Amino acid sequence: MKNKVVIVTDSNSGITQSEAKELGISVLPMPFYINEELFYEDITLSQEEFYEKLGEDANISTSQPTPADVMELWEKLLLEAEEVVHIPMSSGLSNSCETAMVLAREYHGRVHVVDNQRISVTQRQSVLDAIALAKAGKTGAEIKEVLEKEKQESSIYITLETLKYLKKGGRITPAAAALGTVLNLKPVLQIQGDKLDAFSKARGKKKAKSIMLQAMKSDLEGRFQEYAKQGHMALQAAYAGNEEEAMEWKKELQEQFPGYEIYMAPLSLSVSCHIGPGALAVAATKIADTE
The missing domain is CATH 3.30.1180.10 (Hypothetical Protein Tm841; Chain: A;domain 3)
Known part of the structure; x- marks a missing residue:
């Protein structure tokens, strides 16, 4: 039997890869360039290493997951699930939300990108909410609607x-x-x-x-x-x-x-x-x- 709705977020939620496994969700790692070398949060870049580089005054810039990485993950998940609810970091802090919304159009209503202006621990709460709503039998569109309606809260x-x-x-x-x-x-x-x-x-x-x-x-x-x-x-x-x-x-x-x-x-x-x-x-x- 197909899983009805699966949840995706990014590592800005603070949810680690191991915690994601426990929660039954997927976390896209945020890419960082440190002195022009590419790292992925919680995969090739730990908290400790990041602060070490920051302390050394390394040149650090943030990027967003590539469209190819995002779509590859969605496609893999849609083999097993009917719908994906994707919860990126706040659209006011990164373009990754906007990019995901454009990409989602290719999936004919099977991918729902939530723009609820969250980051870090508040974004994590949205993910926990989405998991609870999915368990309660809500569809992807309904989950998106609830989360976006409460974005100022x-x-x-x-x-x-x-x-x-x-x-x-x-x-x-x-x-x-x-x-x-x-x-x-x-x-x-x-x-x-x-x-x-x-x-x-x-x-x-x-x-x-x-x-x-x-x-x-x-x-x-x-x-x-x-x-x-x-x-x-x-x-x-x-x-x-x-x-x-x-x-x-x-x-x-x-x-x-x-x-x-x-x-x-x-x-x-x-x-x-x-x-x-x-x-x-x-x-x-x-x-x-x-x-």
Whole structure:
């Protein structure tokens, strides 16, 4: 008997190849060029190696999976399944979503590309939602509809250790970066929907963390209040190469939000590439209804 719906995502979701096997899904590895050599996240490039190269000031750029790789995977899956639901990283952060949408047209309604503006731990939650919806008997089109309808129902706050990588990527001016470094300013960034935007800035990381806690509290008591009451919000934490510090952060979050089981994972390397090592993040995502 054919599997009805199978789920595909990319490694920006933070789902490793081994975790993908356990979940019964497929994960396309994101390609990286490091000093012009091609690597694939979690296949030929580990988290450790990535941060080592970042620390050596290697020239790192992100790319997107090639159309050939995407189509090859879909075709293999469609031999066994009736439909594919493909959940790429946010269209506001990469062109891979748009590319997938164009490619999906060739498959006459059998491939559904979801553009629900997610990245990292929030993208992972969309994958878990899609698995639950598929198990509940929803079609590919129905799963896409649910996930896209709820695309604004997530929130991420990130604080950085260094301004160097924002400067490198042209997101802030060299003068602002220099001033920020002298004053020990830690920006707090947010992802609400499709883009990485400024949210606040703080003197020192401790203050930055308290700003993030406050922001998340406001979200859970404000815009997500109804979902939170129903137990339909997932709380997540993420970090960039600083596991020990992240464990402390998770503990702080647990104290502030005792009703939540906090899932923590490394930030996807595509994000870390632009913000550098030492970042901490907190995120909340609505869990989709499967009824």
